[in-house]
Amino acid sequence: MKVYADNAATTRMRASALAAYAEAAENYYGNPSSLHSDGQEAKSLLEECREQIATLLGAKPKEILFTSGGSEADNQAILSAAHLGKLKGKTKIVSTAIEHHAVLHTLSKLKREGFDVVLLPVGTDGIVKLSDLERALDDNTCLVSVMFANNEIGTIQPVEEIGKLCRERKILFHTDAVQAVGHTEVNVEKIGCDYLALSAHKFGGPKGVGALYTRQGAPLYPLIEGGAQERGKRAGTEDLPAIKAMAVAMNEAVETLPETQKKLTYLRNKLIAGLEKVPHCALNGDRDRRLPGNVSFCFEGIEGESLLLLLDDKGISASSGSACTSGSLDPSHVLLAIGRVHDVAHGSLRLTLGPDNTEEEIDYMIQEVPKVVGYLRNMSPVWRDLQQGKRQYIL
Amino acid sequence: MSLYSEKVMDHFRNPRNVGVIEDADGVGEVGNAKCGDIMKMYIKVENDILVDVKFETFGCGSAIASSSMATEMIKGKPLKEALLLTNKAVTETLDGLPAHKLHCSVLAEEAVQAAVRDYYQRNNIPYDEKDFPALDHAHDTHGEDGQ
Numbered sequence: 001m002k003v004y005a006d007n008a009a010t011t012r013m014r015a016s017a018l019a020a021y022a023e024a025a026e027n028y029y030g031n032p033s034s035l036h037s038d039g040q041e042a043k044s045l046l047e048e049c050r051e052q053i054a055t056l057l058g059a060k061p062k063e064i065l066f067t068s069g070g071s072e073a074d075n076q077a078i079l080s081a082a083h084l085g086k087l088k089g090k091t092k093i094v095s096t097a098i099e100h101h102a103v104l105h106t107l108s109k110l111k112r113e114g115f116d117v118v119l120l121p122v123g124t125d126g127i128v129k130l131s132d133l134e135r136a137l138d139d140n141t142c143l144v145s146v147m148f149a150n151n152e153i154g155t156i157q158p159v160e161e162i163g164k165l166c167r168e169r170k171i172l173f174h175t176d177a178v179q180a181v182g183h184t185e186v187n188v189e190k191i192g193c194d195y196l197a198l199s200a201h202k203f204g205g206p207k208g209v210g211a212l213y214t215r216q217g218a219p220l221y222p223l224i225e226g227g228a229q230e231r232g233k234r235a236g237t238e239d240l241p242a243i244k245a246m247a248v249a250m251n252e253a254v255e256t257l258p259e260t261q262k263k264l265t266y267l268r269n270k271l272i273a274g275l276e277k278v279p280h281c282a283l284n285g286d287r288d289r290r291l292p293g294n295v296s297f298c299f300e301g302i303e304g305e306s307l308l309l310l311l312d313d314k315g316i317s318a319s320s321g322s323a324c325t326s327g328s329l330d331p332s333h334v335l336l337a338i339g340r341v342h343d344v345a346h347g348s349l350r351l352t353l354g355p356d357n358t359e360e361e362i363d364y365m366i367q368e369v370p371k372v373v374g375y376l377r378n379m380s381p382v383w384r385d386l387q388q389g390k391r392q393y394i395l
Numbered sequence: 396m397s398l399y400s401e402k403v404m405d406h407f408r409n410p411r412n413v414g415v416i417e418d419a420d421g422v423g424e425v426g427n428a429k430c431g432d433i434m435k436m437y438i439k440v441e442n443d444i445l446v447d448v449k450f451e452t453f454g455c456g457s458a459i460a461s462s463s464m465a466t467e468m469i470k471g472k473p474l475k476e477a478l479l480l481t482n483k484a485v486t487e488t489l490d491g492l493p494a495h496k497l498h499c500s501v502l503a504e505e506a507v508q509a510a511v512r513d514y515y516q517r518n519n520i521p522y523d524e525k526d527f528p529a530l531d532h533a534h535d536t537h538g539e540d541g542q
Contacts, residue, residue, distance in 0.1 A: 306407070313408065379451050379459070382428050
């Protein structure tokens with residue numbers, strides 16, 4: 001059996017999006033900046049897409065900027081808010097320890113430039129505490145950046161409450177909603193954010209395209225100079241086929257959201273219940289306040305990369321936060337932030353479901369994952385020590 | 396997956412000499428769980444020949460493959476010859492490892508030397524520290540807080 005369970009990494013393109021991509025590439029090849037009718041037809045389609053995406057987010061069309069994806073959108077939002085902050089003499093930025101690297105690395109860069117960057121901890125549930133955030137905010141704060149949902153453990157942050165705290169203090173609020181859009185309800189008015197980043201390939205659209213919502217009036221400076229496209233905020237000819245496919249995929253994801261959420265929540269809970277029967281393992285992140293398709297576990301006594309390779313042999317595509325899969329010596333910063341010690345964090349497994357996954361596939365994973373874990377534990381000196389009492393179980 | 400050579404994948408999927416020798420004459424354990432890899436090597440010695448070798452590994456695909464290959468390369472060999480096993484030889488026999496995985500083959504070399512030294516120590520056989528170059532530096536201190 002072949003099971004694709006790495007939908008948080010990327011998704012298969014929806015058939016409707018793929019067809020829309022081909023159709024736009026074939027028929028709307030004109031440059032939206034050109035004056036002739038080919039160009040103007042392309043321009044109309046571009047603006048239709050912008051309007052559709054804006055409507056789906058509860059935003060105005062002119063608040064939507066098309067980008068190359070979530071990372072660019074995160075970078076531009078944070079750097080723009082920081083730039084204005086610096087002009088006003090406000091140089092504090094508050095974020096969390098579990099953000100995506102697109103946010104964390106941008107913040108590191110700002111820190112090197114003199115910004116005071118505060119990364120709030122999260123609880124063992126993988127959720128930031130509002131009281132911690134409230135305490136961190138002061139008159140010097142120019143930006144709060146908190147992700148909507150975490151990419152590794154799927155935990156959903158209290159973005160609406162955060163938005164309220166920021167609005168009361170007139171502090172700009174950016175949320176990386178790359179994992180949330182198309183997977184849970186996302187509305188910029190409800191959140192009360194000033195910036196929101198999204199990426200098409202996380203909800204069945206193509207790779208290399210995304211969008212940044214910027215509330216009217218919030219600062220926005222270009223990262224890429226060289227043209228008047230996107231109202232001067234991003235130079236470069238727009239990738240219209242990709243943008244059209246993103247709009248189609250997003251529309252379908254949002255329209256089918258209630259049924260997808262219901263199905264995935266059921267499949268997720270079944271998978272969690274099945275894997276929890278493995279001794280000495282633990283679910284990462286809050287059980288309920290998590291994305292409908294996210295399952296993340298740590299298994300004691302084994303290492304994640306070998307687990308992924310063996311699962312791949314069984315036809316299961318999964319992911320892990322072990323050091324060996326990241327190319328560094330340290331396991332995932334998210335797992336460390338929720339209090340998993342190194343020894344245990346190395347043995348993590350992330351299975352992320354999408355609308356294409358079936359119950360048969362869940363049953364297959366419930367059957368195969370414990371076998372592979374057992375096989376690896378059998379050759380693990382750590383597991384032997386645990387079983388012989390020479391080492392204390394952590395999970 | 397194409398991250399690893401066919402040979403690495405073969406030794407990872409079908410590791411040779413996995414397990415424990417209950418009455419081992421020497422045991423070497425290197426690495427630590429915090430860093431994500433531990434190798435444990437068990438040896439049985441008769442007339443200075445490694446008549447049996449077994450291993451247990453907690454680690455990634457290349458760590459398991461490196462241990463498996465190392466046991467295959469030293470089994471049946473005289474002790475002195477086993478001590479000459481280098482991480483380079485393990486890597487080459489595996490048809491190469493990705494650069495960031497080379498430390499796995501180093502671990503295999505260390506595990507072999509640790510097991511042989513343990514055998515010497517248990518039997519009060521005098522030895523020269525120079526014959527155990529891999530054990531000079533402590534692998535298990537790397538990455539305490541990452542780099």
